[in-house]
Every structure is written in C-alpha cells, then in structure tokens.
Amino acid sequence: MHVYCGSTDSNVSENGKELLLEIVKEDIYPKIVDAFYTSKLIRTIETIAILYPGVEYKSLEEFNEVNFGEYEMQPHEELMKRPEYVKWQEGDKFIHFDCPGGDNFEGVSKRINKGMEKIFTDAKNNGYKNIVIIGGGVGIPPLYFFAKRLAISAKRVNVILGGRNTEALCLKEDISEFANIYLSTDDGSDGFKGNVIDLFKELIISRKIQKPIVYACGPQPMLKALKCYMIENEIEGYFSLEAMMGCGFGMCLACAIEKNSSGNKKQYALCCIDGPVFNFNEMKL
Numbered sequence: 001m002h003v004y005c006g007s008t009d010s011n012v013s014e015n016g017k018e019l020l021l022e023i024v025k026e027d028i029y030p031k032i033v034d035a036f037y038t039s040k041l042i043r044t045i046e047t048i049a050i051l052y053p054g055v056e057y058k059s060l061e062e063f064n065e066v067n068f069g070e071y072e073m074q075p076h077e078e079l080m081k082r083p084e085y086v087k088w089q090e091g092d093k094f095i096h097f098d099c100p101g102g103d104n105f106e107g108v109s110k111r112i113n114k115g116m117e118k119i120f121t122d123a124k125n126n127g128y129k130n131i132v133i134i135g136g137g138v139g140i141p142p143l144y145f146f147a148k149r150l151a152i153s154a155k156r157v158n159v160i161l162g163g164r165n166t167e168a169l170c171l172k173e174d175i176s177e178f179a180n181i182y183l184s185t186d187d188g189s190d191g192f193k194g195n196v197i198d199l200f201k202e203l204i205i206s207r208k209i210q211k212p213i214v215y216a217c218g219p220q221p222m223l224k225a226l227k228c229y230m231i232e233n234e235i236e237g238y239f240s241l242e243a244m245m246g247c248g249f250g251m252c253l254a255c256a257i258e259k260n261s262s263g264n265k266k267q268y269a270l271c272c273i274d275g276p277v278f279n280f281n282e283m284k285l
C-alpha cells in the first residue's frame with residue numbers, strides 16, 4: 001500500500017530504519033559536512049540521527065514536507081477510485097504540487113527559498129572556516145586523536161604533516177582515512193619538498209585551503225615560524241605547547257610558559273593546568 005505521507009508528523013518506519021542503516025554501510029554520504037539542516041518533522045530528525053549520529057543540526061519549518069491536503073495519508077489505491085484524483089495524478093508534474101486543500105508548487109517554492117536564505121545567512125555569519133591541523137615530527141601523534149574527533153563530528157578537516165623524510169610521517173595512512181591530508185618532507189621523499197609552513201602557504205596561495213583556522217603541534221622553531229606567518233596573514237589558531245612538567249597539577253611551576261604582555265611585568269601560564277593548548281597569539285614562543 002502506498003500512502004501520501006507529507007506534512008503528517010510520523011516516525012521513520014522500522015523498514016525505513018533498516019534501509020537507512022544499509023545505506024550508511026554503502027558509504028555514499030559525504031564525510032565532510034559544514035552544517036546540517038532538517039525539517040521540523042520527527043522522521044527527518046530521526047533520519048539525520050541514523051546517517052550522522054551525534055551531529056548538531058538545525059530544524060527549519062521552511063523545509064517541512066509538502067501538505068497533500070485531502071490526499072494526505074490516503075492510500076493511492078483507494079484514491080484511484082476518485083476521478084478527480086486520477087486527473088490530478090496523471091497531470092503535469094507541477095500540478096502534482098497543487099494539492100486540493102494543501103500546498104501548491106508556488107507556496108512550497110517560496111517556503112524553501114526562505115529556508116535557503118537562512119542557510120546562506122548562517123554560512124555568511126559563521127564563515128564555515130576550514131580546520132587546518134598542522135603537525136611537525138613529534139607533533140604528529142598528539143594531533144591524531146583531535147583530528148579524528150573532529151572528523152567524527154563531520155567537520156571539514158585538513159591535515160598537514162611534515163617531517164625530515166617519509167619515515168618521519170607517522171600515522172599518515174590512518175589520518176588519510178578521515179581527513180584531507182597534505183604531506184611535506186625536507187628531502188622531498190614524500191609530498192611537497194620543504195617544510196609544513198611552506199606547504200601551508202602554497203595551499204593558501206593555490207586556494208586549496210581558504211579561511212583557515214589552525215591547530216598546530218610540533219617543534220618550537222616550527223611553531224615560531226608558523227606564528228609569524230599567521231600574524232602577518234591574520235589567521236586564527238591554537239597551538240599545543242610542550243614544557244617540562246614536575247607535578248602536573250599546578251604546584252611546582254616547572255611548566256610555566258611566558259605570555260605576551262603589554263606592561264613591564266612578565267606574565268606566565270602553566271602548561272599543565274592552563275594548557276597545553278593556547279591561543280597562539282597569547283603566548284611568547
């Protein structure tokens with residue numbers, strides 16, 4: 001039996017859930033998504049929970065399904081006994097949206113356009129920055145879990161890894177499973193010949209990465225050079241810093257890192273309790 005289920009707020013059927021789970025296995029939905037929107041109806045919210053478990057989404061009534069009016073929740077087979085339905089059903093596809101007592105094509109188009117305007121406004125306001133994770137040498141392993149966590153939230157993740165040679169680029173295969181990955185080596189044995197900062201600049205210039213927000217971990221000289229480039233180009237970001245640690249809970253002060261300060265008095269943050277991740281611009285490197 002086929003029923004016109006449009007504006008009626010019903011759950012996804014058990015059969016529908018099984019089908020969705022099958023589709024998920026086929027891996028046809030994009031992994032990298034900036035934002036999610038659904039209609040207000042429960043079945044669309046249930047669908048997003050199956051396709052992208054745990055993601056944040058917005059429900060907009062502008063995207064609610066068509067109201068079929070007199071035909072809403074009526075079986076096609078029954079309706080076929082009504083001549084006006086047969087005429088409606090056989091007509092031009094646009095007339096299908098002119099549902100007696102329900103929505104019409106023009107009204108639905110206007111409503112959806114309104115919803116699209118809300119999405120465009122969100123995109124303009126949020127900017128949907130590209131997350132760029134930069135790891136150099138020893139800084140690569142700590143970034144692996146962070147990158148994976150972001151990828152699970154279906155965020156767009158770009159990872160730039162750099163090392164002396166191809167052997168130094170640990171985890172590159174694992175990371176490439178969930179992120180866009182770019183490699184650099186000093187000897188040119190893998191990817192771009194040069195360091196991560198030159199590669200990052202190259203990606204910005206070639207517009208492969210736009211509007212970045214950077215998360216970086218690596219040796220001090222790398223972070224220092226990256227900081228200069230990011231300040232010059234007004235790029236936001238966070239660095240995971242390293243320091244010798246004694247107690248690990250703020251008592252020994254062994255892990256103090258100097259902060260940027262405008263006055264004469266030096267200011268410090270403790271890597272163990274205030275960090276280890278800091279806004280790169282707040283810290284002296």
Ligand code: FES
Nearest residue numbers: 246248250253272
């Ligand atoms: S390790 Fe002791 S204060 Fe941070």
